[in-house]
Amino acid sequence: MAKELVEFRNLETHFKTSAGTVKAVNDVSFSIREGETLCVVGESGCGKSVTAMSLMQLIESPPGKIVGGEIIFEGKDLLKLSKKDMSRLRGNEIAMIFQEPMSSLNPVFTIGKQITEPLLYHLGMTQKEAKARAIELITMVGIPRPEKIYDSYPHELSGGMRQRIMIAIALSCNPKLLIADEPTTALDVTIQAQILDLMRDIKGKMNTAIMMITHDLGVVAEMADFVVVMYAGKVIEEAPVLELFKNPQHPYTQGLLKAKPVINQRQERLYSIPGQVPNPVDLGDNCHFHDRCEFCMEICKAKTPPLRTHADGHKTACWLYEEEGKAQ
Amino acid sequence: MEQPLNRTEQLQEQLKLVKVESPWKIAFRRFARNKLAVIGLTILVLMFLLCFIGPLFSPYTLMQTNIPGKNQAPNATHWLGTDKLGRDILLRMMLAGRISLTVGIVATAIAVAIGVTLGAVAGFYRKFADTLIMRIADIFLALPSLPILITLGAILSDLKVNPSQRIYFLMLIIGVLGWVSLARLVRSQILTLREQEFMQATEALGLRDNRKIFRHLMPNTIPIIIVSATLGVAGAIITESALSFLGLGVVPPTPSWGNMINAANNLVDFRKRPWIWIPPGFCILITVTAINLIGDGLRDALDPKMKTR
Amino acid sequence: MSESVVQLDKQQSGGSSQPLVRVDNLKKYFPITGGVFQRRVGDVKAVDGVSFAINRGESFGLVGESGCGKSTIGRTLLRLNDKTDGTVTFDGQDLHKLSKSDLRNMRTKMQIVFQDPFSSLNPRIKVGEAIGEALIDHGLASRKDVKNRVIETMKICGLAEYHYDRFPHEFSGGQRQRIGIARALIMNPEFIVADEPVSALDVSIQAQIINLLSDLQREKQLTYLFISHDLSVVEHLCNRVGVMYLGTMMEMAPTDELFSNPLHPYTKALMSAIPIPDPTLKRERIVLQGDIPSPANPPSGCKFHTRCPMAADICKQQVPEYRNVGNEHFVACHFA
Numbered sequence: 001m002a003k004e005l006v007e008f009r010n011l012e013t014h015f016k017t018s019a020g021t022v023k024a025v026n027d028v029s030f031s032i033r034e035g036e037t038l039c040v041v042g043e044s045g046c047g048k049s050v051t052a053m054s055l056m057q058l059i060e061s062p063p064g065k066i067v068g069g070e071i072i073f074e075g076k077d078l079l080k081l082s083k084k085d086m087s088r089l090r091g092n093e094i095a096m097i098f099q100e101p102m103s104s105l106n107p108v109f110t111i112g113k114q115i116t117e118p119l120l121y122h123l124g125m126t127q128k129e130a131k132a133r134a135i136e137l138i139t140m141v142g143i144p145r146p147e148k149i150y151d152s153y154p155h156e157l158s159g160g161m162r163q164r165i166m167i168a169i170a171l172s173c174n175p176k177l178l179i180a181d182e183p184t185t186a187l188d189v190t191i192q193a194q195i196l197d198l199m200r201d202i203k204g205k206m207n208t209a210i211m212m213i214t215h216d217l218g219v220v221a222e223m224a225d226f227v228v229v230m231y232a233g234k235v236i237e238e239a240p241v242l243e244l245f246k247n248p249q250h251p252y253t254q255g256l257l258k259a260k261p262v263i264n265q266r267q268e269r270l271y272s273i274p275g276q277v278p279n280p281v282d283l284g285d286n287c288h289f290h291d292r293c294e295f296c297m298e299i300c301k302a303k304t305p306p307l308r309t310h311a312d313g314h315k316t317a318c319w320l321y322e323e324e325g326k327a328q
Numbered sequence: 329m330e331q332p333l334n335r336t337e338q339l340q341e342q343l344k345l346v347k348v349e350s351p352w353k354i355a356f357r358r359f360a361r362n363k364l365a366v367i368g369l370t371i372l373v374l375m376f377l378l379c380f381i382g383p384l385f386s387p388y389t390l391m392q393t394n395i396p397g398k399n400q401a402p403n404a405t406h407w408l409g410t411d412k413l414g415r416d417i418l419l420r421m422m423l424a425g426r427i428s429l430t431v432g433i434v435a436t437a438i439a440v441a442i443g444v445t446l447g448a449v450a451g452f453y454r455k456f457a458d459t460l461i462m463r464i465a466d467i468f469l470a471l472p473s474l475p476i477l478i479t480l481g482a483i484l485s486d487l488k489v490n491p492s493q494r495i496y497f498l499m500l501i502i503g504v505l506g507w508v509s510l511a512r513l514v515r516s517q518i519l520t521l522r523e524q525e526f527m528q529a530t531e532a533l534g535l536r537d538n539r540k541i542f543r544h545l546m547p548n549t550i551p552i553i554i555v556s557a558t559l560g561v562a563g564a565i566i567t568e569s570a571l572s573f574l575g576l577g578v579v580p581p582t583p584s585w586g587n588m589i590n591a592a593n594n595l596v597d598f599r600k601r602p603w604i605w606i607p608p609g610f611c612i613l614i615t616v617t618a619i620n621l622i623g624d625g626l627r628d629a630l631d632p633k634m635k636t637r
Numbered sequence: 638m639s640e641s642v643v644q645l646d647k648q649q650s651g652g653s654s655q656p657l658v659r660v661d662n663l664k665k666y667f668p669i670t671g672g673v674f675q676r677r678v679g680d681v682k683a684v685d686g687v688s689f690a691i692n693r694g695e696s697f698g699l700v701g702e703s704g705c706g707k708s709t710i711g712r713t714l715l716r717l718n719d720k721t722d723g724t725v726t727f728d729g730q731d732l733h734k735l736s737k738s739d740l741r742n743m744r745t746k747m748q749i750v751f752q753d754p755f756s757s758l759n760p761r762i763k764v765g766e767a768i769g770e771a772l773i774d775h776g777l778a779s780r781k782d783v784k785n786r787v788i789e790t791m792k793i794c795g796l797a798e799y800h801y802d803r804f805p806h807e808f809s810g811g812q813r814q815r816i817g818i819a820r821a822l823i824m825n826p827e828f829i830v831a832d833e834p835v836s837a838l839d840v841s842i843q844a845q846i847i848n849l850l851s852d853l854q855r856e857k858q859l860t861y862l863f864i865s866h867d868l869s870v871v872e873h874l875c876n877r878v879g880v881m882y883l884g885t886m887m888e889m890a891p892t893d894e895l896f897s898n899p900l901h902p903y904t905k906a907l908m909s910a911i912p913i914p915d916p917t918l919k920r921e922r923i924v925l926q927g928d929i930p931s932p933a934n935p936p937s938g939c940k941f942h943t944r945c946p947m948a949a950d951i952c953k954q955q956v957p958e959y960r961n962v963g964n965e966h967f968v969a970c971h972f973a
Contacts, residue, residue, distance in 0.1 A: 043839035158928040188702035189866065190925045190944075193910035197924055215840060218912025241916045259844035261873040263911050264896055269851070270873065272844035276809050350804060351761050525757035529820065531717055533771040534744030543770070547761045 007031040011069035020281040026233035042230035095170035099182040105154040112150035160191035232288035239314035358629040365625020371618035379425030409603040424583035432565035438503025443510030451518030481576025551630035558623040656690035663723035685884035696861040698875030748821035752833035754813035758805040765801030811842035890966035900973035
């Protein structure tokens with residue numbers, strides 16, 4: 001198995017609100033290996049984006065704060081780095097693309113200027129080298145006539161093109177890790193297919209590890225090598241992709257897989273998980289899924305299940321698979 | 329095991345029944361948490377009490393001159409001293425405050441009445457009404473307000489309008505010149521609201537225009553009207569003071585903060601007798617600041633996104 | 638285009654029941670204005686000559702990507718927009734010719750459920766009142782009965798009685814969508830346009846709302862126009878499906894027929910583009926090149942030719958005929 005590139009160890013990111021503390025990321029541990037695509041899946045508010053933002057240290061503070069844990073990137077704890085060192089790392093060794101390609105490009109600068117900026121800043125290229133590299137990058141992300149695009153402004157491009165440009169900017173410094181936060185959610189399906197193809201292609205060429213955040217299990221199945229499922233700030237299951245889809249263990253993961261209508265597999269009635277995602281304020285020490293779970297036991301309401309390995313590379317946080325739980 | 333759990337659930341249900349918070353209550357709570365805004369409100373309330381209740385306790389009257397006792401520095405009998413006619417400055421300042429505050433509020437009320445009506449008509453009916461109203465607004469906006477106010481002030485002086493009636497004209501003029509920004513604000517807010525899906529839902533439900541306007545549109549524009557009107561009062565007070573200072577607004581013997589400052593229009597009074605102009609100047613400053621703090625607080629509190637901070 | 642209408646006629650006149658909704662050659666152009674005098678410099682052809690009919694009790698799906706005009710159809714069909722051309726017949730009456738008061742009465746029979754659960758509810762009105770106000774406004778129930786009817790409808794939609802006095806900001810997205818559905822249902826409409834009702838929701842909540850919609854249809858014999866960009870949701874919920882691209886209907890067929898035998902290359906590409914949650918499945922995927930052209934300036938001939946893997950010269954010049962290829966399967970492609 002490849003070397004570990006990033007390791008989250010007991011990460012805790014909290015947000016202070018007037019209603020109380022929201023543990024957006026609550027004791028999260030997992031790791032991303034070199035050259036691997038890891039997908040973090042979960043519904044809105046499960047903490048998947050906050051985990052990525054914690055890694056980039058782009059948590060707005062206040063109200064947010066990383067209150068505990070470590071994020072080890074190539075042997076260094078990112079949380080202990082100075083602001084300057086961190087900003088040197090960002091965009092250079094770790095790059096990120098966002099959901100909204102509209103708002104993540106600055107409307108008053110040309111595409112060329114925005115692509116060359118990290119090249120000039122991080123790699124110390126000359127203006128001329130940077131331009132050549134930028135045009136190379138634009139070509140690589142599959143945009144025809146790169147010279148013309150180089151001089152155009154973001155509003156002249158479509159959503160799909162902008163997302164390609166974002167990918168080009170992210171890849172400009174050959175990052176070791178690319179974080180993609182719902183990169184295709186705002187796009188149409190046919191454009192989404194193009195972008196997913198592009199990302200697969202790039203991963204093959206550049207051997208970049210990808211941490212992909214998504215809510216779409218279809219995207220996960222297409223892209224991931226390894227999957228982390230989050231719910232209410234906690235990792236509830238993690239496994240290699242084939243294993244997860246073949247043998248989901250946590251009732252939430254099972255429910256998610258059953259709840260999604262699949263094309264050409266018409267069913268009479270969809271399986272649905274009852275209830276709502278719990279209010280994230282002041283969650284107690286229990287399984288946060290207990291009130292929606294059909295296998296809920298007394299212990300689930302009283303104690304947080306540990307995340308433990310139950311099969312090869314497959315970890316689950318559920319009392320159903322623990323001795324204590326089985327006893328009931 | 330079953331029983332207690334049910335009871336807590338029932339309790340929770342009851343809690344849910346009790347804890348209903350309307351958007352207005354939330355806004356109030358947020359306003360109350362904003363320290364600066366509460367300080368502003370306190371100052372304004374004190375200022376009102378001073379101006380409207382204070383004169384009742386004064387041993388002097390407005391027109392009571394006392395030439396021998398003129399230009400006294402603050403002392404035990406005249407706490408803020410006297411002016412060049414020997415009138416008590418504290419009393420004049422309090423009565424001036426009545427005038428200035430009243431002019432500010434009434435002028436703004438006029439501006440709000442005109443602005444909201446025209447803005448709402450333009451935004452709701454669009455088409456011809458919108459074009460007409462907005463072009464009129466453009467014309468008003470193109471008029472330089474200070475020269476107009478000065479001209480109108482001069483005309484009032486020329487017509488020898490009674491000083492006590494002059495105040496009403498002043499309110500009307502400031503109000504009529506001030507409706508444009510509010511009308512635009514209300515119109516654009518209504519245009520934005522119309523695009524919201526809940527307004528399209530009222531259309532799809534076939535609700536009457538009355539209900540659409542008074543139950544759906546207006547309640548959602550009231551927050552911006554409140555904020556803008558609050559800040560408008562501050563603006564109107566400043567306009568009134570400026571005009572009165574120039575002798576074109578409220579004219580003596582009726583006192584206003586602006587024309588009281590004007591009393592110190594020569595270097596001798598300005599340098600030697602600061603008690604003549606500092607009190608009214610200070611009143612303008614803190615009143616306008618207080619109103620602006622309240623306005624900012626209201627803006628934050630009434631944030632339509634309803635995010636709790 | 639007129640021919641297809643005739644064919645629609647034949648197809649539906651076989652049965653005794655008339656379709657509840659008929660859309661004939663509907664066009665909706667939004668003017669683009671420019672210059673100092675706001676002159677009309679062009680049109681966004683959001684809907685450009687679309688015809689279809691929806692039978693009573695049927696659930697008709699409209700799919701397509703952003704800018705294809707599916708939502709505009711939904712709104713023009715309910716006369717929330719004015720049309721540019723064509724007719725919309727609802728229950729035998731030309732909707733766009735009704736007087737204001739007739740239209741208001743007609744509104745009790747047709748409703749809409751919106752996409753965005755946050756902007757679809759007035760933040761300053763209590764949920765119960767928002768659901769019930771149409772009853773009051775139309776004089777359909779006495780004030781006393783209104784509350785009972787509202788609570789009954791709320792329960793049907795999976796809401797609890799205590800929700801009546803609460804404000805929208807206290808609800809999650811899924812619950813707000815339930816409120817929106819209750820508001821649409823309160824007058825017992827025959828026809829509901831559901832405009833992307835689940836696309837803003839999380840997966841686990843989506844399934845709840847889809848099930849609610851299909852339960853309601855069964856219990857109340859509702860007729861749906863279900864608008865979505867998600868083919869898998871449409872397949873699950875609809876009897877017939879129309880696929881749109883740039884304001885034009887590309888293909889329309891009963892659901893089983895469409896999904897087992899898609900004829901239009903766009904439909905095929907759309908189907909293959911959907912990621913399937915099964916990592917063992919290796920599909921032959923048709924990846925379309927390029928972006929969706931602007932509806933202000935659509936390509937000549939077949940609007941899809943710029944991205945079509947099968948495009949030939951004829952596609953650039955001639956608009957393909959929208960024709961019936963049997964089994965009530967309509968398609969607009971030179972090669973189908």
